[in-house]
Amino acid sequence: MKTLHVDLGERSYPIYIGRGLLAQDLIRSHIKNKQVLIVTNETIAPLYLKKTQAMLAGFEHQTVILPDGEQYKNLETLNLIFDALLTHKMDRSVTLVALGGGVIGDMAGFAAASYQRGVNFIQIPTTLLSQVDSSVGGKTGVNHALGKNMIGAFHQPLCVIADTETLNTLEDKQLAAGIAEVIKYGLLGDKPFFEWLESNIEKLTNRDADALAYAIERSCRDKAEIVAADEKESGKRALLNLGHTFGHAIETASGYGQWLHGEAVAVGMLMAADLSLRSGFLSKDDMDKIVSLTKRAKLPTAPPKEMTQAQFIDLMLRDKKALNGVIRLVLLQSIGEAIISDNYDRTALNKTLESFLSVKE
């Protein structure tokens, strides 16, 4: 087992990464009171709920099982968590346990942030994407029909328990979506990791346990460092949104749940790289390497063909980084070096959209 620390003063917490952690006692020392609500979904419950309940023997634990999918990440489903908390008379000392992927973690985290104005929670991410990204850093929230992650809070967990064995039950598509976020860390600030991925990407797609554990640990370490430096995203943390402005537009336009978040981010990163190339920031050589790695990771490389340029622009203007009608984007100067910029060429953006929307996959 590896233990990383997210360094946020009094809100610091450990990330445990390893095989079979759900069979261990890790969680117990982090829960200070008796009441626990496990928040999970109908896909994960049959697989890992019993193990989680066994870890919590001795606590007064209850469970709420939500429907599975990004399309349920909204205020209505969030309210099912509040229903459970109140029906079971959970008080301010309750600890929520998020057992599932990013959707479960984001919703359970936001419920914890706002139940009685704030209670504790613990993340047990069960997908690669949530283990390397959403469970770390304290961003929580739900989607709105008009924009992704528009409603939420910063709320840090007590700890994150990433059991790599849970990845064995993951669908290939879900695995690839997680790899997209792993590639992101290499691209935005860790060139040696990108190079490691170039040598090892098939190990990840073939679920080599050691390679996955290494990729998770390195991704979490990269993310933890950035979050510790800028918890509330006033600067550097925005770089973690590489590919997300384009990606969120794809997710919102196609209806939540149609595209996996990681798939949309993969296409978004290619679009950001393409714009960086057209704007004279990124070399053609680096661009080719990014496209090649994305394809080897079995990720999509073009947005849904029914989307239009106008729709992209409209949705991207609603991005949380947009200010005063200007779309700010994370762009690449090279592999391993990202910047946040509103200083790109506007016609280049139109050309990027045009070129990606004309691809026939």
Next chain:
Amino acid sequence: MKTLHVDLGERSYPIYIGRGLLAQDLIRSHIKNKQVLIVTNETIAPLYLKKTQAMLAGFEHQTVILPDGEQYKNLETLNLIFDALLTHKMDRSVTLVALGGGVIGDMAGFAAASYQRGVNFIQIPTTLLSQVDSSVGGKTGVNHALGKNMIGAFHQPLCVIADTETLNTLEDKQLAAGIAEVIKYGLLGDKPFFEWLESNIEKLTNRDADALAYAIERSCRDKAEIVAADEKESGKRALLNLGHTFGHAIETASGYGQWLHGEAVAVGMLMAADLSLRSGFLSKDDMDKIVSLTKRAKLPTAPPKEMTQAQFIDLMLRDKKALNGVIRLVLLQSIGEAIISDNYDRTALNKTLESFLSVKE
């Protein structure tokens, strides 16, 4: 005009109290960017929306008008604010302006706390209750069918503008409800103010402008001092909940919107005083003074007669102060001296409930 300061370090802010403040320029210096969303309701909009819009000339302001009443203080109505923010493409630099009573302030505040994980807001309270209580201190949130204010956040405004002229359009019942919270400050920690109220209560019910301004200023000062000492309610701030555990049970049981919050708190304070008397904390003489002042303020003195003891206990166990199945209550040792206690006599609590539930009003 009087200016008070709520002292919370970098989250400090001024409260402006005075006549005709809606005709002044106060708000402009507090808004740092162009975008503004005014959140108000269908009762207040015809009265004060134009004045508020005039104050905001030059900003890009939009308005969302919500239905009026505590029964709409829920996630569904909250979502109307998010709808407006996203439809108007408001970004992270937006400032929300809450124009209305406590329900509007609590909902606009929580929308500001959670839109894009946190934007700025300003309170323009237009009821006595919101001017003396809910607009100060940063508690925001919505109700759940199973409990009042169960979902929310701490989020401090940029400033509070309390224009006492807005009280001229207030219904008598609403005025009395505000006076209940004014009395609360005297009871929980300011005996000289309670004595001032004993001499001046009819001036308040008759809307004497100077008396109202004094009562608002003193109430805000008392509250600001307590909030500055304990922003997140880890100790002393809980005293502000005097009467609220009983009161919230009344509001929840009778259906939100049937009882005004201040009316329920008035009865709750009498019940807390009665329990304090039965537990040997409060003198009979003080009890009589409290009952007398409550009646002179034209406030109700008994809960709805269809409520039962079991229902009270059940709802009070869901109170945010309850821990591990124990109801913690704010009780009175004397007028001006409150304590938070779970050390009251259980049979005394039953007798209090029995005695108040048998009153035929």
